[in-house]
Amino acid sequence: MYNGITKEEIEVVYRCFLKLDSNLDYINKLIEKGYKYEDSSNI
Incomplete structure (x- = not known):
């Protein structure tokens, strides 16, 4: 345990x-298009 984190x-x-x-390049492209980056599970 580190400060209560396993x-x-x-x-x-x-x-x-x-x-x-x-995936930073991909994320930056999405942000440039105006999408909010919320969930990485679908990348």
Whole structure:
């Protein structure tokens, strides 16, 4: 436990960050088109 956060939760967040990093160009294109970026699960 790290400050009440489990190792599993940290790994999930870390994987999400890796996924976000790999999709930043795609996300930026969506933002430029005026879409709100809310959910990474469908990328």
